[in-house]
Amino acid sequence: MLYYKSATSGPIMRIAILGTGDVGSRLGSKLVVMGNEVRMGSRTAKNAKGAAWAKAAGAKASAGTFAEAAKFGEVVFNCTLGAVSLEALKQADADNLAGKVLVDVANPLDFSKGMPPTLTVCNTDSLGEQIQRAFPDAKVVKTLNTMGNVVMVNPGLVPGNHDVFLCGNDGLAKAKVVEILHGFGWKSPIDLGDITAARGMEMLVPIWLRLYGKFQSPNFNFKIAR
């Protein structure tokens, strides 16, 4: 009997997931299933959600602080709430992010003014750009922020072809993220260019929220027909 890595499972590596919410748990679990070692980071070392996730996700999963996770990962996923991402990444420590691929899947949602949420930043700037400016030695790649977390790791849940976008300043970092996206099941990620495209990607969120309210389900996604 031959054991082999599935052609679509993506590269095996050490990955940090910053954030213990639905997005972090979903991505972390999928990355473990794909064979990667994943450490989930949170504000405190003894975070109950991080520990519970690690226990459930199996031997290749672990949990720790933002800094412990970031230090561990070759690739770091920012899955924290957008409004606190910069603070969480500071706790992760710039030294632990330097030279690494920092995959930003967060949206800068502002729930403080009631529903629906607005964006804390948009139009002339974006969270992706703010993160790249604050951590110039990290290779920020924005992606996966334009869909629900279940669809992120299971695009087949939505019928037909549909799209995931990515952007960032570093071509090799984007190539590594595309490999991971292939592992999630995304066939042809659309590269929108440098990190300033994060503006348009994050500005998709208001109509996504409106459609979510209309459909009463997050199982839909944007497709670019052409």
Place this chain on the structure above:
Amino acid sequence: MLYYKSATSGPIMRIAILGTGDVGSRLGSKLVVMGNEVRMGSRTAKNAKGAAWAKAAGAKASAGTFAEAAKFGEVVFNCTLGAVSLEALKQADADNLAGKVLVDVANPLDFSKGMPPTLTVCNTDSLGEQIQRAFPDAKVVKTLNTMGNVVMVNPGLVPGNHDVFLCGNDGLAKAKVVEILHGFGWKSPIDLGDITAARGMEMLVPIWLRLYGKFQSPNFNFKIAR
């Protein structure tokens, strides 16, 4: 021989097109072809582009001032540049817009800060809402702002299924706009609810512009896969 109106040509009516640019010309010409009487309005009565359009578009086409066009139309299309739409609509005169369907296809693009343009309003407000507030007796319906003007009146140009959105506070006004959209060839317009959905619709423009730059063609469109 029987003469009949095509089932997909939409209702026959008097329509005002405010604005003499590519969007106004394209929509106006299509609406004439569909059998409607169309008057194109501009800042001055003797606008050369308006006159040239009317001459080319045939017997059912005419041109005049914003106010003359708005007074003429049962349905009024705002095809002016978003940054000057409120001023143009003031010239059209609130009395000429009262009780009418005001179809807002404009985008609030700000070219003053260089390329790519940003939005003059977004996130917590929109051009569609600004227009509805400024002209409370008009029935504002936002639509068609999320694609290039050729695709607006010829969705078949883009392969496969793809979508047009609309929103507004008045259900009957939206029903009338849906009839017109059917006449343009749109099978299933997506009603996003009240006019506040104009925020999400206008915030699609930055990623549209990015994709336009990538594809070097405006012949693409958003589809909501589900």
